[in-house]
Amino acid sequence: MHLQTLPWIILFLPLLAAVVITLFTQRDRKTSATLSISAIVIGFVLTVIFIKANSFNPEVKEVSLNWLDIGPLQAEFGLRLDALSLMMLLVVTGVGSAIHIYSWGYMHEDRCFSRFFASLSLFTFSMLGIVMANNFLQMFISWELVGVSSYLLIGFWYEKASAADAAKKAFITNRLGDFGFMLGILIVWAALGSLNFGKLEAGLADNPAALGSLATLGGLLVFCGAMGKSAQFPLHVWLPDAMEGPTPVSALIHAATMVAAGVYMLSRTFFIYTPEALQVIAWIGGCTALLAALVAVQQNDIKRILAYSTLSQLGYMVMAVGLAAPEAGMFHLTTHAFFKALLFLGAGSVIHAMHHEQDIWRMGGLCKKMPVTYWTFMVGTMALAGVWPLSGFFSKDAILAAAWHHSMPLFIIGVGVAALTTFYMFRLVFVAFLGGERSHEVGHAHESPWVMTWPLRILAVFSIVGGVIGVEALFGGMLHPGGEHPHGLAAQLVYPFKHAPVAALSGLAAFGIGLFAAWTLYARAKEDPLPARIGTLSRWMRDRFYFDELYEATVIKVHDATAAVVDWFDRWLIGFAAVRGSAGATSLFGNVLRFIQSGSLQAYAFLLVLGVAVILFFVLGR
Numbered sequence: 001m002h003l004q005t006l007p008w009i010i011l012f013l014p015l016l017a018a019v020v021i022t023l024f025t026q027r028d029r030k031t032s033a034t035l036s037i038s039a040i041v042i043g044f045v046l047t048v049i050f051i052k053a054n055s056f057n058p059e060v061k062e063v064s065l066n067w068l069d070i071g072p073l074q075a076e077f078g079l080r081l082d083a084l085s086l087m088m089l090l091v092v093t094g095v096g097s098a099i100h101i102y103s104w105g106y107m108h109e110d111r112c113f114s115r116f117f118a119s120l121s122l123f124t125f126s127m128l129g130i131v132m133a134n135n136f137l138q139m140f141i142s143w144e145l146v147g148v149s150s151y152l153l154i155g156f157w158y159e160k161a162s163a164a165d166a167a168k169k170a171f172i173t174n175r176l177g178d179f180g181f182m183l184g185i186l187i188v189w190a191a192l193g194s195l196n197f198g199k200l201e202a203g204l205a206d207n208p209a210a211l212g213s214l215a216t217l218g219g220l221l222v223f224c225g226a227m228g229k230s231a232q233f234p235l236h237v238w239l240p241d242a243m244e245g246p247t248p249v250s251a252l253i254h255a256a257t258m259v260a261a262g263v264y265m266l267s268r269t270f271f272i273y274t275p276e277a278l279q280v281i282a283w284i285g286g287c288t289a290l291l292a293a294l295v296a297v298q299q300n301d302i303k304r305i306l307a308y309s310t311l312s313q314l315g316y317m318v319m320a321v322g323l324a325a326p327e328a329g330m331f332h333l334t335t336h337a338f339f340k341a342l343l344f345l346g347a348g349s350v351i352h353a354m355h356h357e358q359d360i361w362r363m364g365g366l367c368k369k370m371p372v373t374y375w376t377f378m379v380g381t382m383a384l385a386g387v388w389p390l391s392g393f394f395s396k397d398a399i400l401a402a403a404w405h406h407s408m409p410l411f412i413i414g415v416g417v418a419a420l421t422t423f424y425m426f427r428l429v430f431v432a433f434l435g436g437e438r439s440h441e442v443g444h445a446h447e448s449p450w451v452m453t454w455p456l457r458i459l460a461v462f463s464i465v466g467g468v469i470g471v472e473a474l475f476g477g478m479l480h481p482g483g484e485h486p487h488g489l490a491a492q493l494v495y496p497f498k499h500a501p502v503a504a505l506s507g508l509a510a511f512g513i514g515l516f517a518a519w520t521l522y523a524r525a526k527e528d529p530l531p532a533r534i535g536t537l538s539r540w541m542r543d544r545f546y547f548d549e550l551y552e553a554t555v556i557k558v559h560d561a562t563a564a565v566v567d568w569f570d571r572w573l574i575g576f577a578a579v580r581g582s583a584g585a586t587s588l589f590g591n592v593l594r595f596i597q598s599g600s601l602q603a604y605a606f607l608l609v610l611g612v613a614v615i616l617f618f619v620l621g622r
Contacts (some may be wrong), residue, residue, distance in 0.1 A: 004063060006050045007079050010089070011128050013039040018121035021114055029113045036117035037100045040124055042201070051090065056083040056474055060199060072193060078199060080134035082328070085480040087471065088131045088264055091258060091334055095341045096124055098455035102345050104124050105249040105451035106352060116156060116246070123149035124589040127257045131264065135537045136185045136195040139265065143225065147174050150258050154245040166241040167177035173238040177228020184221030185354065187214050188272060194294040199272045211272070219277035222269060230262025230314045233288040237547050239311055243303040247348030250303055251341045253312040260333050265319040267326040267479060282322025282406075286413045289315025291545070297427070298530065298541035301358045302347045305428050309384065310340060312417060316399050319410060325402035327475040327483075332395035334475075335466045339383035339392055342459035346377035349452055353445040356381040360431045361527065364438040369445040374433050381429055383424040385465040385506050385514065389493055394467030397507055401500035403617035422514025 017039035050058075053140045064078025079085075100120060107116055126149050129142030148171075155167025189195055191211045204210055213219055226232065231239035239259065243250055255258060266273075266281070273281070292311030299305045300347050313336050320329035350359055353370055367374040383392035396418065403411035435445060447453065472492070473485040486495035498503040521529055531538040540546070595603060 002052050003050060004060060006046045007063070007081060010043040010050075010093070011079070011125070011132060013043050014121040014124040014128065018125065019119050021121065022116040025508050026118075027113045032114035032117050033104050036121045037097070037104065039121055040074055040093055040100050041097045043124075043128075044090075044097045047086070047089050047093050054081075056086050058082075058086075064134055071498035073189070074137050074194075075137050076196065077138060078134040078196075079132040081132070082269060083474050084264075085131050087330075087334065087474055089128070090306070090336050091133060091260075092124070092127055095337050095459070096127075096252065096257065098459055099248050099251050099341060099345070102348070102452050102455040103246075105449050106248055106348055107246060110246075112156070116153075119152045119156065120147060120248075120252070122151060123252065123257070127261065130261050136188065136197070138269075140178075140182065140185060142177065143229070143261070143265075146229070146258055146261060147171060147178070150242075150253060150513045152240045153249040153253070156245055156249065157375055160244065160322075162241075163244040166238075166244040168257045169239040170242055172282055173235050174228040177224045177226075177235050180221045180224025181226075181228070184218050184224065184603055187211075187358065191218070196290065197268060200269075204271055215272075216274045216276045219273040220280060222272065223266065223277065223281055226262030226266050226318065227284070228262070228566070229265075230259050230318060231288075231289060231311055232262070232284050232315065234547075236288060236292070236311055237551065240304050240307040240544070243301070243307050247303065247344060247351060251344035251348070252309070254307060254340060254344060257328045258310065259310060259314055260337065263314065263321065263329055263333050266318065267330050268323045270321065270326045270479065272489050278324060280322070282319050282410060285315045285318030285320070285322055286410045287315070288312070289319060289417045290413050290420075291315075293424070294541050295544050296424040297420060298528075298538055299424075300360055300528075302350065302360050302363075302428065302432060303344070303358055305360075305424060306340070306343050306347060309343075309425070311419065312421065313340070313384075316414065316417070320399045320402055323399075323402040323406045323410065324478070325398070325406075326473070327479040328395070328398035330475045330479065331398050331472045334471050335383070335391035335395040337462075338459055338466045339380040339390075339463040342376060342380035342383065342456060342463055345452070345459065346373050346380060346382060349373040349448040349456065350377075352448055352452070353443075356437070358440050360428055361443060362439040363432040364435045365433075365447060367433040367440055370446055370447045372453045372456065376453075376460040377433070379460040379463050380428065381425045383466075385425055385511050386418055387511060388508065391463055391466030391468075393507065394472065394496060397496040397500070397504050398472060400503040400507055401496070404500055411496075411503070411506075415510050418507055418510035419514040419517075422511045424519045426515055426518035427522045430518060431525070433520045435524065491559070 014036075017035045021035055025035065058081050061082050062080050064076040067075040067077045078349055100117075103116070103120065107113055110116060124145065126142050126145035130139055130146065132144055133139035136367070151167045151171045154170050155164050157163045158167070185195070186240045188200065188211070194200055194201055194203065209215075214585065225233045239254070245253070289312045292308045292315060294304050296308035296312065299308060313332070316556065317329040317332050317336075320326065350363070350366060350373060353366075353373075354363065379390070383390040386393045386396045400411060400414050400418070403414050408568060421592060452466070468489055470487070470492075473487055476483055476485040484499065486492045531542075544547075596607065
């Protein structure tokens, strides 16, 4: 088999699995799961083989086929194979394989088991399409396929009204961002005459002013797509509600795939953003990180805490891109994929053991009942909180270092978010895993089966070592050539303290402050003591700062009122007056003409008398 065919096989295997499951194996649960899992595991193995043979810098970086020509528009179907896409490919297939295997154990009793794996494979194909696309058009098509397949997965239990509503909310909110994304693509194509990323980058390198006065607007419109997919303020409201899907779906959407697509797209198209656009991007990312961290502090649903944590970390990544450090954003995206997938799957293990109970205040003492889940969850928590030398410390430090060098206000926000992250995550650990049992479900809890615990162990290993396996140097070499990038284990372990000691020490100080506050308030708490201490602010955080209510009172009402006016205009002015009126007039005129030419003697006599009467009227009237 020629090595250049491997990327095509990796891309289309999940699609083939989805089609076969949907058409032929719906009633065979085991075969359906085997096909779906095999497709992504084989994809991961082939990715490793391809990278082993070519490293992350293959000689042929792009393969494409001419799809169609429409005037000046030349549409390609092609694959871009460079360090950025290959590392992302490794993350998506690797973390996705762990989630697929875990799903077999988690979903084994669900009556729609086969449909779940078909949707999972379709989602995987769509995400791989985004990762390997070499042009805007192909990326946009895969982008929309991700939206469709995420709709199917979030609303998988569509019998529940909340799940159906969450799926619609995610789909519609993403369409708002995607509309801006489409306009941005059109502006770029109109100005530069191409959709191919390589040609666009080369064109802007030769003529930086090629986009003219539309440069900032075009970049921000393209960023709208990332605002939707990566759930940035103000389009962040769909992501927490996506928890209505099965827990493996939450892990897949919130870890390495859907929400990461926006950050990946920003890094892939970084060359089109002006300094003004980057400043807007950085502040939107920083505000999203802070807003989501504050909301997470007062959530009691274990999956919603992790959902808002994902929002906050995505804000970090977007802020890094806006600070002209896309390599730091991609570094954090990669490590985040490991420990956030671990945390979601750990939460799923807890929910499975607790008979679908998700309130942390009805848990407690689970560390003794579920030791593997507890210790792996603790690893993920410490990695997310930025404990040295776990993976999250290095990637978060890279973002804080970029903020330290470019924007002091954003650096302060970043350090504050780091402290809040430690606080709400250890609040979760102290309440759910430590202390006494808070409900009778805890007494019946037990460790999950091996098909669910082994993915936790594997992800825990990568959550520990992910920061020192060369990811930062890989992304830095491509996205920030000429910069200083550490190589070797020892150099990577001490690099943050040598490169930006203030940022590194501030991150560790934030961890210490957050841990101390969480220990003080929650180590022995029977109920949440924070509402009594901060009052109204606690209620605002618990109710997510009322963004849903605000949108309901403003955007939704304006939309409904506009729809009502348009409906009246369409129904009465266009439908009744214009369409039916013209049709009625034509019909009446036709009936009159038909009456004149009827061939009836009585009708002709009547018309003759009528004509004479009219003539006499005018003659006598004079």
